[in-house]
Amino acid sequence: MGEVTERAENAVRQLVGEQLAPGDRLPSERTLVDDLGVSRTTVRLVLLKLSAEGLVRAEHGRGYFVSERPG
Amino acid sequence: MGEVTERAENAVRQLVGEQLAPGDRLPSERTLVDDLGVSRTTVRLVLLKLSAEGLVRAEHGRGYFVSERPG
Amino acid sequence: MGEVTERAENAVRQLVGEQLAPGDRLPSERTLVDDLGVSRTTVRLVLLKLSAEGLVRAEHGRGYFVSERPG
Amino acid sequence: MGEVTERAENAVRQLVGEQLAPGDRLPSERTLVDDLGVSRTTVRLVLLKLSAEGLVRAEHGRGYFVSERPG
DNA sequence: GTGGTCTAGACCACT
DNA sequence: GTGGTCTAGACCACA
Secondary structure (H helix, E strand, O other), rough: OOOHHHHHHHHHHHHHHOOOOOOEOOOOOOHHHHOOOOHHHHHHHHHHHHHHHEEEEEOOOOEEOOOOOOO | OOHHHHHHHHHHHHHHHHHHOOOOOOOOHHHHHHHHOOOOHHHHHHHHHHHHHHEEEOOOEEEEOOOOOOO | OOOOOOOOOHHHHHHHHHHHOOEEEEOOOOHHHHHHHOOOHHHHHHHHHHHHHEEEEEEEEOOOOOOOOOO | OOHHHHHHHHHHHHHHHOOOOOOOOOOOOOHHHHHHOOHHHHHHHHHHHHHHHOOOEEEEEOEEEEEEOOO
């Protein structure tokens, strides 16, 4: 995993862990693209990783949400 | 066609083929939204497809009805 | 215009004149149906009248909004 | 088909017929949203119709292209 | 109170 | 950064 992706991942992890509560919706993919200054591919790579960890959960057409049971 | 739409399509096909008779009225779009747990857009996509096939026919202000000649 | 429609009209007029500001969105047609306890036909009749007066303006798919220049 | 969609359809037809040549790429759906002032749903409805007619062809991840054989 | 049209914006699959 | 799928919910036309 490259340097850019790693920085994006840490930014999203921090957002989820420190600024959001379980059940909260994350910023949209396109908002994260703008805010983090990375490509949509990179954003999705990060979100897919966090989804696999169970930290967040995607709902088609609605958004990403912070999981109730992290892990 | 996506996974969600496909499941909804199968549910409506089964309803039309097994529980309703020619001339019967289908549940309203909004009822199907509740019963199938999908958006109205997805419900309409399915009903439009079945209409194009001639399985059902829409009547503005009245509802959807099972066709007399399926096919 | 019947008694029921008149009561509904007065309720919406009061809402627009006293509780909302120019540019604000009105409650949706279906919300007004529930809140006023009248049919959709009655609600639309009232909103059409207020639109004709220039008090409110409809935007398809978005809602009704209080006009900037009432009248 | 509604009034808004019809206007959008005519605009795209004119673009395809008068300003683009076979093989040319159309503006992206999101660009058309901005240019035509309608929602992406409406844009897609128009493009789906023109695709069904064979006037244009969609390529996933690449864009819409003017067909070689219009019709 | 139904089907028809339209808005706004999300995630997904792909290049 | 495109097209593809899906959500949510608004007003419109009709019965």
